[in-house]
Amino acid sequence: MLSNPSSVYSLRGRLYTVLEPLPQASIIQENSMTASMKSATLSALLLCFLLYIADSYQNTDMSRMGCGECTLRRNPLFSRERPVYQCMGCCFSKAFPTPLKSKEAMIVTKNITSEATCCVASRSTPTKVTLGNGNTELVKNQTACHCSTCRYHRQ
Known part of the structure; x- marks a missing residue:
């Protein structure tokens, strides 16, 4: 996976290895997956909130x-x-x-x-x-x- 195994750097006593950059298609795929995860999370939160409102509305004696x-x-x-x-x-x-x-x-x-x-x-x-x-x-x-x-x- 490393493009150049000798690209190891030391910073404050720790060793860091430089990895090869991801291809552009992987970045786009990762961004779209992140966006869909955020959308799903937001949808789930909205659904929970609406269920909470509906449940509390039902317990109110409107008559x-x-x-x-x-x-x-x-x-x-x-x-x-x-x-x-x-x-x-x-x-x-x-x-x-x-x-x-x-x-x-x-x-x-x-x-x-x-x-x-x-x-x-x-x-x-x-x-x-x-x-x-x-x-x-x-x-x-x-x-x-x-x-x-x-x-x-x-x-």
Whole structure:
């Protein structure tokens, strides 16, 4: 491999041998291999990053974005003299296509079926509050909340 075996040099007590230069084709091949290795490494890193983003996106519950859990929160409208609490927040909800057997049994067919639970009060105490116009009103100061069947209350 050596073009001239006598081309041995000494520098600071160490012996160095001069090797023959590589042919130009080998340098081009080496550069293209280095470029393809860099490209493959970059592609692998990008794939890992995208998989990490996709995995963390999947673990996020998007149905509750902007809506907290079902808890007691202070109602600022009624809490002038003393704090009045109400149940606020989100619970479970989903919608899916109505099964064919259920559609056949319906008088008025619906394509979408939904299930939901709402944030409702499990206990409350009546409290008198003074409204902005000076009148007093009896409201429910809720003391405990949970997710349960959704109902419309008209009082």
